[in-house]
Each structure stands twice: as C-alpha cells, then as structure tokens.
Amino acid sequence: IYVTSEYFAYTSVQRVLPFLPILVSSVVSLYFLEWTDVFKPVKSGFNCHDRSLSLPYIDPNHEVIPFLMLLSLAFAGPAITVRLYRDTLFCLNNTTIQFKLNIVKSDILTLFPLGKHISHHLSSGVHAFGLCATALITDVLQLMTGYPTPYFLTVCKPNYTTLNVSCEQNPYIMEDICSGSDPAAINQGRKSFPSQHATLAFFAAVYVSMYFNSTLTDSSKLLKPLLVFSFIMSAIICGLTRIIQYKNHAMDVYLGFLLGGAVAVYLVVAVAKVERVLQKPLQSPQVESPHYKEKSITSS
Secondary structure, eight states: OEEOGGGSOOOHHHHHGGGHHHHHHHHHHHHHHHHSSSSOOOOOOEETTOGGGOOOOOOGGGOSSOHHHHHHHHHHHHHHHHHHHHHHHHHHHOSSSSEEOGGGGSGGGTTOOHHHHHHHHHHHTHHHHHHHHHHHHHHHHHHHHOOOOTTHHHHHOBOGGGOSSOGGGOOEEOSOOBOOSOHHHHHHTTOOSSOHHHHHHHHHHHHHHHHHHHHSOTTOTTHHHHHHHHHHHHHHHHHHHHHHTTSSOHHHHHHHHHHHHHHHHHHHHHHHHHHHHHTSOOOOOOOOOHHHHHHHHHHO
C-alpha cells in the first residue's frame, strides 16, 4: 500500500476551529480558577492540632515538579513524542515522498483505527482540550470539597483562643480561625482533593500510551511495553512527589490517577467514535418513482 505525503498533511485549521471556542473558554476558566482568588474553596473543618494536617510547608519554588513545568510537559510531551515516532517511522521506511506504510499491519488501520484518531487529536487541539478539561474538573472538585492539605495547619496558624470550646475535648472546628499571613497559601492549602499533578500527569501518560499501544505492531514485543511502562511510571513518580513533599494526601493522589486515566480513555474512545460516524457517507433516501407505481398497477 502506497500513500502520498498528503496522508499526514491534515487540515489543521479545519480541525482546530470546532474546538477553538471550547478550548479558549477552558483556558480562561482555568486561569481564573488556578491563578486568581475569584473562586475560593469551601472552608471545611478540622480537628485541633491534627498531626496529619501539621506537616511542613514547602515553598512552590522548591517543588520537585512545579505546576507550570507539569503543564508544559503534559501539553508538549505527548505531541513531541508522537511527532518523533512518526518522523522516525518515515525515515526508516523510505526517504521519498511516497513510502510503504508498514504500520498497516497494526491495529491502526484494522479493527479500530485508534492510533490514527489519537494522532489527529494531537494535531487538532483535542489533546489540549482534554488537558484543560481535566484541570477544570480537578479545580472544581477541589473548590467544592475544600479538603485540607497535609500542611494546612502550618500555613493557617489557627488561633484556638477564639473558640468557645477547649481543644482538650478535640472538637471539629468549622469556624475560620486562621491567623496566617499568606492568604494565597491558605487558600491553596484547602485544595488537596484530588491532586492536580496526579490527574494531569496520568491523563498525558494514558493518552500517549494508548497511541503507542495501538500503533506499534506485535513484532516490537519489547518496545511497546517499555514505552507504556516508562510513561505510566513517569506519571506515578510525578504523583508520588506530591506525597513526599506533603502537598497532597496519598488518597488524593491515587484518586487523581483514576480521574486522569478515566478522562483520557473516555476522550479517546468517545471522540474516535464520533469521527467514525461523521466519516460514514450519507445515504440519500430512495424515493419510488410514480411512473414505476403506475406501471406496476397496470401489470397487476
């Protein structure tokens, strides 16, 4: 099977336009949710001197994986990886404009062209939309739950003397008694569930893993599991750094993994099914000719 270079020359503008309004609105919403105090999290309660909420606070500048670095890797990582893979595949097959498409033996063009759809998504902005949607879902859940982080009491510095109840009775405090001098850190300390790093990292890892799992043939028995394992492990390590640096609880990270992976699988499968339906040719309804009706009546 010979295909021209136009096989990979997708009409990027036509693919981006349907998702552009949603993508722009998602980015704007993400900006207000993540970098401003317009929307504040719910003020959930806590117990006096809770040790699980009194762990050390690490400045964001000293984090192993800052949030902006995570966004850059999650956005550019899958696209660059798939681009390098396709360029390498092109060079290995042939250097001419027309080349033999050996990956036809893989799943990409047989049972379910999943790899081709994912490649389209990376070039059309669906991947970027999925990341923004994952970040928005995580932000909304964090604002709605207001679950405190492991360092919350460290930055909150609650003034227990304002309470009407003694802490010896171990009351569950619902009042806002924080006396800390950093409101931004206090607000961020109320956004632990689910972990933003875990959801975004696992979304990107599952997304690109599904691509390679669909496009690599069975002949590359070692390369396929090696790539998938490396991407998944990178996302897991990213999430574990949040536990080690007391940014999130372990359960927040684990559920973030599930959320990010679920969004990636749903986005790939759902959008791929929609594209398959749209690519089917429309069949015009068959209208019986009146002349044919008259002819059939006279013959009867």
